[in-house]
Amino acid sequence: MTTTHADYQLSQLDQLEAESIHIFREVAAEFEKPVLMFSGGKDSIVMLRLAEKAFYPAKLPFPLLQVDTGLDFDEVLSTRDNWVDRLGARIHIASVDDAIANGVVIDDGKTSRNRHQIGTLLNAIEENGFTAAFGGGRRDEEKARAKERVYSHRDEFGQWDPKMQRPELWSLYNGRIHAGEHMRIFPLSNWTELDIWHYIDREQIEIPSIYFAHERQVILRDGMWLSLSDAVQPVGNEQVETKMVRFRTVGDKSQTGCVESTASTTAEIIDEIAIARVTERGATRGDDRFSEAAMEDRKKEGYF
Amino acid sequence: MGTPQTSSDHGQMDLLRFATAGSVDDGKSTLIGRLLLDSKSIFEDQLEAVEASSVSKGYDYTDLALLTDGLRSEREQGITIDVAYRYFATPSRKFIIADTPGHIQYTRNMVTGASTADLGLVLVDARQGLTEQSRRHAVLLSLLRVPHLVLAVNKMDLVDWSEEVYDKIHKEFTTFATKLNIPDLEVIPISALQGDNVVTRSENTPWYSGPTLMHHLENVHVASDRDLVDVRFPVQFVVRPKSDEFHDYRGYAGQVAGGVLKPGDEVVVLPSGMTSKIQGIDLFDQEVAEAFPPMSVTVRLEDDVDVSRGDMIARVNNAPKPSQDIDAMVCWMTNEPLKPRQKLQIKHTTRTARAMVKDIQYRLDVNSLHRDQDTKELGLNEIGRIQLRTTVPLLCDPYSKNRTTGSFILIDEATGVTVGAGMINNAS
Numbered sequence A: 001m002t003t004t005h006a007d008y009q010l011s012q013l014d015q016l017e018a019e020s021i022h023i024f025r026e027v028a029a030e031f032e033k034p035v036l037m038f039s040g041g042k043d044s045i046v047m048l049r050l051a052e053k054a055f056y057p058a059k060l061p062f063p064l065l066q067v068d069t070g071l072d073f074d075e076v077l078s079t080r081d082n083w084v085d086r087l088g089a090r091i092h093i094a095s096v097d098d099a100i101a102n103g104v105v106i107d108d109g110k111t112s113r114n115r116h117q118i119g120t121l122l123n124a125i126e127e128n129g130f131t132a133a134f135g136g137g138r139r140d141e142e143k144a145r146a147k148e149r150v151y152s153h154r155d156e157f158g159q160w161d162p163k164m165q166r167p168e169l170w171s172l173y174n175g176r177i178h179a180g181e182h183m184r185i186f187p188l189s190n191w192t193e194l195d196i197w198h199y200i201d202r203e204q205i206e207i208p209s210i211y212f213a214h215e216r217q218v219i220l221r222d223g224m225w226l227s228l229s230d231a232v233q234p235v236g237n238e239q240v241e242t243k244m245v246r247f248r249t250v251g252d253k254s255q256t257g258c259v260e261s262t263a264s265t266t267a268e269i270i271d272e273i274a275i276a277r278v279t280e281r282g283a284t285r286g287d288d289r290f291s292e293a294a295m296e297d298r299k300k301e302g303y304f
Numbered sequence B: 001m002g003t004p005q006t007s008s009d010h011g012q013m014d015l016l017r018f019a020t021a022g023s024v025d026d027g028k029s030t031l032i033g034r035l036l037l038d039s040k041s042i043f044e045d046q047l048e049a050v051e052a053s054s055v056s057k058g059y060d061y062t063d064l065a066l067l068t069d070g071l072r073s074e075r076e077q078g079i080t081i082d083v084a085y086r087y088f089a090t091p092s093r094k095f096i097i098a099d100t101p102g103h104i105q106y107t108r109n110m111v112t113g114a115s116t117a118d119l120g121l122v123l124v125d126a127r128q129g130l131t132e133q134s135r136r137h138a139v140l141l142s143l144l145r146v147p148h149l150v151l152a153v154n155k156m157d158l159v160d161w162s163e164e165v166y167d168k169i170h171k172e173f174t175t176f177a178t179k180l181n182i183p184d185l186e187v188i189p190i191s192a193l194q195g196d197n198v199v200t201r202s203e204n205t206p207w208y209s210g211p212t213l214m215h216h217l218e219n220v221h222v223a224s225d226r227d228l229v230d231v232r233f234p235v236q237f238v239v240r241p242k243s244d245e246f247h248d249y250r251g252y253a254g255q256v257a258g259g260v261l262k263p264g265d266e267v268v269v270l271p272s273g274m275t276s277k278i279q280g281i282d283l284f285d286q287e288v289a290e291a292f293p294p295m296s297v298t299v300r301l302e303d304d305v306d307v308s309r310g311d312m313i314a315r316v317n318n319a320p321k322p323s324q325d326i327d328a329m330v331c332w333m334t335n336e337p338l339k340p341r342q343k344l345q346i347k348h349t350t351r352t353a354r355a356m357v358k359d360i361q362y363r364l365d366v367n368s369l370h371r372d373q374d375t376k377e378l379g380l381n382e383i384g385r386i387q388l389r390t391t392v393p394l395l396c397d398p399y400s401k402n403r404t405t406g407s408f409i410l411i412d413e414a415t416g417v418t419v420g421a422g423m424i425n426n427a428s
């Protein structure tokens, strides 16, 4: 047996953990067919860790679902495989390329991969009949997300209606849905970016190596450092440079920028974030920067 | 951010959840924007976006409410429609803020934000004084047993920092509050727009000697607000690995709602009444010596008793009585009124059942606190006392004793929407 808590106080990180575990168990108990949307990023890894804790020593009572954009970083895929192996989890892969090939989503050549993920994801949810989908969204990420419930209702078209959200009281979650609808579940709602890093630090869990500082060939585009890859090549007078960088979020290669950094441990990352002046999405996600309501619009359509 | 949490004790800080309340335009969102800004919790890109949109709207000053009014329609109408959750931390505390709407039409969203709050922050526009809506919100905070309350007399800049105005509102509110259940009240004169007495002490209010809002938020004592005496453990999920390694493992997973559980404790499982002893308490792959609220743990029992989701583990001599007759205060949250004989779904802890409305005893007038006993129904945003009969027994306590085992939600059986929030007075 371990520590006794003489004063019966739970630290804020332990409170967040307890709240998230409670959410996982509620969903597993009340929904017929939940699934965990796994992006391979730090938030979905923390989600996976919390799910592991919620059901231990049993295995996860639901599979994972990953949308394969075809532009995922190799480091992210290998970390994913390690987690899936260790947990003995089942995973569904929904490929954007397949969805385009099958005509499920239309590629007009102008729309970003990120938007194509929406159609691919909704199609995978519908095809498999998933009734609840865990997402790693946090309310501190963005002001439309700051408005969302832990249980976020989606209609038959996968849409979110921000003006008609159900009241959500205490920790009494209402999981009632009609056939064809599903619920998005956000167990990390109340976590901040800093909480996530402190948790990764405390739990000593594996995350993709691209979160830590490393040398990389990069191109400066729209004020963002993008990694040189098959998807990102210099155009016009753009220069390829070699820099010490790390990623603050992971999305697809064509959209996700990195930041200059020398932080090579979780502790150093925590120090760096604590004094950061720009949000993680503002800094490194091209897809969120188009308009003031970019995120709200994508959420309404069924984005993560 | 300007208050670095570089020390390893970020995870160790304690947590305060607070919710704003008050009428439309009293300055709730502006105040939260101000708190975030002055505590240096706003990122440059966020502030730039808000400054730019204030300019494009032709405002003379930066509209700080835009920092939390995150929906397109909120920005268009200049009001808050749904709760926004915001976060910030000082070296000693992490804060979870629920910025709620003041508009009466969105009262249910205010109740959503306030239901989990440790502290309610009621704003009043100094020029207007208490309005029906500020009273309604104070009544709701008191019904929800939010243990700490701050009355922020806002827009003091528009009343020339008048001590008389402050005193008048202070008196009016304390008189009203004596009829409510408000254990701890602080009244602070502020200007959310200009920042007076929010984070820094104002030179405009030499007559005020109390704390700034931030000082109060950082120091209000919330640790003692939980029940550590009466053991309540609603079972959420039965963990049965059915693997070779854990062949015989059978654990009851849940979040402690009250009291302290220890291995060796004699316990009773409700509603069956079977007794057993706690064999062990697991937190992931560790065994712990104790579990207390709000820990999420897995409890193993010595005997093979029948336990499933919806059951409750309590102490042999201290257990709630299973009951199908519930007397409660409800806040009604949908257009179609609540009527006697109506059937609804009820969710209480981890138990879901059907319920019928036996009687509506009275409707509470939020202004006068008069109990209208002639009422035949409860309309949208109305509060009243009702009697319910449930299809299966609930394992409940009065809400005044335990906010978890004393609360429930009502769900419309056809639409699946949450239509009522209930706080139990008594079960018999």
Ligand SMILES: Nc1nc2c(ncn2[C@@H]2O[C@H](COP(=O)(O)OP(=O)(O)OP(=O)(O)O)[C@@H](O)[C@H]2O)c(=O)[nH]1
Residues within 6 Å of the ligand: B022, B023, B024, B025, B026, B027, B028, B029, B030, B031, B063, B065, B078, B079, B080, B081, B100, B101, B102, B103, B154, B155, B156, B157, B158, B190, B191, B192, B193, B194
């Ligand atoms: N002069 C002055 N104006 C203020 C002050 N606080 C808020 N305001 C203004 O009052 C108006 C309403 O402020 P909001 O913060 O949107 O009010 P609210 O309480 O959040 O309103 P709802 O959320 O819609 O209920 C805005 O124009 C603010 O700039 C203050 O202390 N002094």
Ligand SMILES: [Mg+2]
Residues within 6 Å of the ligand: B028, B029, B030, B065, B079, B080, B099, B100, B101, B102
């Ligand atoms: Mg507001």
